[in-house]
Amino acid sequence: MELFYHPLSRYSQKVLLALYEKQANFFPRVIELSDPLSRQDFSLFYPPGKVPLLKSKQEILIPESSIIIEYVDNEFPQKGTRLIPLDTSISLDTRLQDRLIDLELSNTLFEFEQQQLNPETSNQIKLKQLEKHINRFLQYLDDILEKNHWLCGDSLTLADCALIPCLPYARTHFQLFKYDNLSRYWAQAQLRGAYLQVKEEIELAQTEVLVGRRPIP
Ligand SMILES: N[C@@H](CCC(=O)N[C@@H](CS)C(=O)NCC(=O)O)C(=O)O
Structure with missing residues (x-):
């Protein structure tokens, strides 16, 4: 699986939390939403241009944080935390x-x-x-x-x-x-x-913004 996201976007953080709770493996693909070139490339690949976006193993594109989480929860029913309870x-x-x-x-x-x-x-x-x-x-x-x-x-x-x-x-x-x-x-x-893992990514991205290595989304 590949996750297209930005660590400072709240909807991306929502999915990151879920993936870490599920202990699911994924390739991280960070999209710089405020960089026109990165945005243009991403829009060619996914025209709505919104993150988060999951590409499944079967290469299906799954948008919308809640739908991504439901997909991952069903894909790994026995792994990690059950995010949509069975009851x-x-x-x-x-x-x-x-x-x-x-x-x-x-x-x-x-x-x-x-x-x-x-x-x-x-x-x-x-x-x-x-x-x-x-x-x-x-x-x-x-x-x-x-x-x-x-x-x-x-x-x-x-x-x-x-x-x-x-x-x-x-x-x-x-x-x-x-x-x-x-x-x-x-x-x-x-x-x-799971939150500690997300927090580490947020802090790294914030530091990069401060030192000017990453445009602010
Ligand atoms: N309802 C969507 C919201 C996604 C969303 O608004 N993403 C923002 C970042 S937090 C985005 O991609 N903005 C870029 C844009 O609108 O062009 C979800 O739950 O995933």
């Missing part, structure tokens, strides 16, 4: 939380970041609305985590792969410490082997 009610909840996190948190955080990046053009009312939306969703997660160790129960699932990459930004731009259960969850996520 139908837990699996339904896992998919639901995964959808909500992508749509309500990850995408909203991206919109918030974009607004903050351009202070001259940013709309203060819009920023406040986004902030309120994000805080409401963090509270929703905090309530779930009052009773659950991981988001959907005792084991880490697809939903946690979606949530964990959002938390570093939520921690620095939102007061994550106000949410007791989310703070406990974040502390526990940081000890997870």
